Amino acid sequence: MHIKIKILFIFFILFFIFALPVAASEIQQITFVVGQPSYLVNDQIKPMDAATFIENNRTYVPVRYLGEALNARINWNQKTKMVMLYLNNNRVDLNIGSKIITVNGQTNQMDVAPVLKNNRTYLPARPIAEAFFFKVKWEKEGSKVVVFPPEKPAETNVLSETTGNSKENESEETTLELKISEENSLTKATVTAFQQINYKILKLTAPDRLIIDIQDIRPGNLPPMVIVNFEVVSQVRVGWFNRNPDITRLVFDLNKRAFYRSCLSEDKKTLTVEIFTPKPGEEKLxxxxxxxxxxxxxxxxxxxxxxxxxxxxxxxxxxxxxxxxxxxxxxxxxxxxxxxxxxxxxxxxxxxxxxxxxxxxxxxxxxxxxxxxxxxxxxxxxxxxxxxxxxxxxxxxxxxxxxxxxxxxxxxxxxxxxxxxxxxxxxxxxxxxxxxxxxxxxxxxxxxxxxxxxxxxxxxxxxxxxxxxxxxxx
Ligand SMILES: [Zn+2]
Known part of the structure; x- marks a missing residue:
C-alpha cells in the first residue's frame, strides 16, 4: 500500500561533497595492561596516576586516560558526577553508577556502570571506544586491552579544511552523496554513488535505529554525523565500518519504531530509503x-x-x-x-x-x-x-x-x-x-x-x- 503524501512543507538538506586532504592518523594502537599505571600509544609509554584493573571478569580502564589516548576532549561535572567526552562531531555522556551511555543524544544500556575509585572514573574501554568508531580487542595473554583507531582517518571541522582541496585526492576517493529530507512525517534519504550500490538494511531496537551497510564503497567525505531532528529520524551517523572489503555504514537514529521501504534506481547507483510511521487509522485494527x-x-x-x-x-x-x-x-x-x-x-x-x-x-x-x-x-x-x-x-x-x-x-x-x-x-x-x-x-x-x-x-x-x-x- 502506498502512502499518499500531501506536501505541506519540505525540509531539503543537501550535503555537497568536500574533497579533503587525508590526514594520516598517527595512532595505530592503544594498549592498557592490567595492573600497570601506564598505557601505550603505539610503542610510546604514557604514565597514568591510576591503573587498569579487573573486577567481576571485566577490565576497567581510567576513563580520563582512555579519552586522552583517543584524543577526545573530556569534561567532568563534579556536581552531577557526569563525564562528557567529545571527539570529532561525536559526544558521549556517562554517569558514575549508571549503566546508561548517551551517544550523540541517543541513550543505550551498557552491561556495567562507570565506577569511581580514588577520585578516578573507570569503565570497560569498549562502550566508549566503539561510540567513537574505535575497535577494542581483549588479549588474554598479557592481560591487555588493545584499542584500534577507526580505519577512516579522523576528520575534524570539515568546512574549515576545504581549502586544502586537491584534485588528486578527489579522483582517488570513491565518494558517496547523501540527501535527506522530510515530507510530512516521512523521511526520505537518497544515497548516490558513482558505481552500482550493493546494500544490506537492518532494523534494530533499544534504541530504535535503521542500519544500512553499503558494500564496496567508502564514506568518502560524508560528514560523520548529520543532525536533522525530523519527526521519525533524529540524526544519521556515517562510519567506515569495514575495510577490505569496504563497507560504509549509515545509522539512522530513530525517535520511534518506524517502517521503512528501500529501493534502488534503475541504474542501481541511487538508493532511496523512506522511513515512516503509520498514520492513525491507516492500519487495520x-x-x-x-x-x-x-x-x-x-x-x-x-x-x-x-x-x-x-x-x-x-x-x-x-x-x-x-x-x-x-x-x-x-x-x-x-x-x-x-x-x-x-x-x-x-x-x-x-x-x-x-x-x-x-x-x-x-x-x-x-x-x-x-x-x-x-x-x-x-x-x-x-x-x-x-x-x-x-x-x-x-x-x-x-x-x-x-x-x-x-x-x-x-x-x-x-x-x-x-x-x-x-x-x-x-x-x-x-x-x-x-x-x-x-x-x-x-x-x-x-x-x-x-x-x-x-x-x-x-x-x-x-x-x-x-x-x-x-x-x-x-
Ligand atoms: Zn493458555
Missing part, C-alpha cells in the same frame, strides 16, 4: 486476546502464578506499545473475566480486524519443559482461496513473531507449529496463538513474575506485528 480469565485461570505455575494474569498484563503492554506507533488495538477482555473461545474470534470478526494475536503461556506436567512457540492454523485440504491466503499469512505472522520472541527472550526455540485451536481457526484474518514461555517451569515461571520480562514479551509480540505489517506493505 489488531485484536489482542489475553488467554483464559475469570473462572478459568489457565495454567498455574509451581509457586501459584496464574496464566490468565500474565496473559492480560502482557496484552495490555502490547496495546500500549502499539498505541505509541499509531496502531489501534482491541482486547478481547480488559479485566479478569471469562470469555468463551468463539466469543473471542467472533469479536475480531465483527470488528473486521486486520490481525488477531492470542497470548498464552505454555504448561506441561513435566516441569523441565521450557521454551517459546507460536501456533497457527493450517488445513491441508482447504478449498477457499481467501482462507488459503489467510492461513499462509498466519504462518508468516507466526514466523516473524517467533523470531522476535527468540531474539528478545533468548529461550529455547520450540518452533512455529500448526494447531487446531478454535481461536485461530474460526476467524477471518491472519491469526496466531503465542506461547511465550512455560509457566509450569520453575525458571520460566520466575521470569514471568518479573515486569521487565513481561515487557520483553510484549515488545517481541508488538515488533512481530509491526514487522508483519511492513512485509505486507513491501
Amino acid at each position: 489488531v485484536v489482542l486476546d489475553p488467554g483464559h480469565g475469570g473462572s478459568e485461570p489457565g495454567a498455574v505455575g509451581p509457586t501459584g502464578l496464574k496464566e490468565k494474569d500474565v496473559n492480560l498484563d502482557v496484552a495490555k503492554r502490547v496495546k500500549e506499545i502499539l498505541a505509541s506507533q499509531n496502531i489501534k488495538t482491541e482486547l478481547t477482555r480488559e479485566g479478569d473475566n471469562y470469555v468463551g473461545l468463539y466469543e473471542r474470534s467472533g469479536m475480531a470478526n465483527n470488528l473486521d480486524a486486520g490481525l488477531f494475536v492470542s497470548i498464552h503461556m505454555n504448561a506441561h506436567k513435566n516441569r523441565d519443559a521450557n521454551g517459546t512457540s507460536v501456533f497457527y492454523y493450517c488445513y491441508y485440504n482447504e478449498q477457499k482461496a481467501e482462507e488459503i491466503v489467510r492461513q499462509e499469512k498466519s504462518k508468516e505472522l507466526a514466523d516473524i513473531t517467533q523470531q522476535n520472541l527468540l531474539n528478545l527472550l533468548g529461550l529455547k526455540d520450540r518452533g512455529v507449529q500448526q494447531a487446531n485451536f478454535a481461536v485461530v481457526r474460526t476467524i477471518n484474518m491472519p491469526a496466531i496463538l503465542v506461547e511465550a514461555a512455560f509457566i509450569s517451569n520453575y525458571a520460566e515461571e520466575n521470569l514471568l513474575t518479573q515486569e521487565y520480562f513481561r515487557q520483553k514479551i510484549a515488545q517481541a509480540i508488538a515488533q512481530g506485528i509491526t514487522d508483519f505489517i511492513i512485509t505486507q506493505k513491501a
Whole structure:
C-alpha cells in the first residue's frame, strides 16, 4: 500500500561533497595492561596516576586516560558526577553508577556502570571506544586491552579544511552523496554513488535505529554525523565500518519504531530509503486476546502464578506499545473475566480486524519443559482461496513473531507449529496463538513474575506485528 503524501512543507538538506586532504592518523594502537599505571600509544609509554584493573571478569580502564589516548576532549561535572567526552562531531555522556551511555543524544544500556575509585572514573574501554568508531580487542595473554583507531582517518571541522582541496585526492576517493529530507512525517534519504550500490538494511531496537551497510564503497567525505531532528529520524551517523572489503555504514537514529521501504534506481547507483510511521487509522485494527480469565485461570505455575494474569498484563503492554506507533488495538477482555473461545474470534470478526494475536503461556506436567512457540492454523485440504491466503499469512505472522520472541527472550526455540485451536481457526484474518514461555517451569515461571520480562514479551509480540505489517506493505 502506498502512502499518499500531501506536501505541506519540505525540509531539503543537501550535503555537497568536500574533497579533503587525508590526514594520516598517527595512532595505530592503544594498549592498557592490567595492573600497570601506564598505557601505550603505539610503542610510546604514557604514565597514568591510576591503573587498569579487573573486577567481576571485566577490565576497567581510567576513563580520563582512555579519552586522552583517543584524543577526545573530556569534561567532568563534579556536581552531577557526569563525564562528557567529545571527539570529532561525536559526544558521549556517562554517569558514575549508571549503566546508561548517551551517544550523540541517543541513550543505550551498557552491561556495567562507570565506577569511581580514588577520585578516578573507570569503565570497560569498549562502550566508549566503539561510540567513537574505535575497535577494542581483549588479549588474554598479557592481560591487555588493545584499542584500534577507526580505519577512516579522523576528520575534524570539515568546512574549515576545504581549502586544502586537491584534485588528486578527489579522483582517488570513491565518494558517496547523501540527501535527506522530510515530507510530512516521512523521511526520505537518497544515497548516490558513482558505481552500482550493493546494500544490506537492518532494523534494530533499544534504541530504535535503521542500519544500512553499503558494500564496496567508502564514506568518502560524508560528514560523520548529520543532525536533522525530523519527526521519525533524529540524526544519521556515517562510519567506515569495514575495510577490505569496504563497507560504509549509515545509522539512522530513530525517535520511534518506524517502517521503512528501500529501493534502488534503475541504474542501481541511487538508493532511496523512506522511513515512516503509520498514520492513525491507516492500519487495520489488531485484536489482542489475553488467554483464559475469570473462572478459568489457565495454567498455574509451581509457586501459584496464574496464566490468565500474565496473559492480560502482557496484552495490555502490547496495546500500549502499539498505541505509541499509531496502531489501534482491541482486547478481547480488559479485566479478569471469562470469555468463551468463539466469543473471542467472533469479536475480531465483527470488528473486521486486520490481525488477531492470542497470548498464552505454555504448561506441561513435566516441569523441565521450557521454551517459546507460536501456533497457527493450517488445513491441508482447504478449498477457499481467501482462507488459503489467510492461513499462509498466519504462518508468516507466526514466523516473524517467533523470531522476535527468540531474539528478545533468548529461550529455547520450540518452533512455529500448526494447531487446531478454535481461536485461530474460526476467524477471518491472519491469526496466531503465542506461547511465550512455560509457566509450569520453575525458571520460566520466575521470569514471568518479573515486569521487565513481561515487557520483553510484549515488545517481541508488538515488533512481530509491526514487522508483519511492513512485509505486507513491501
Ligand atoms: Zn493458555
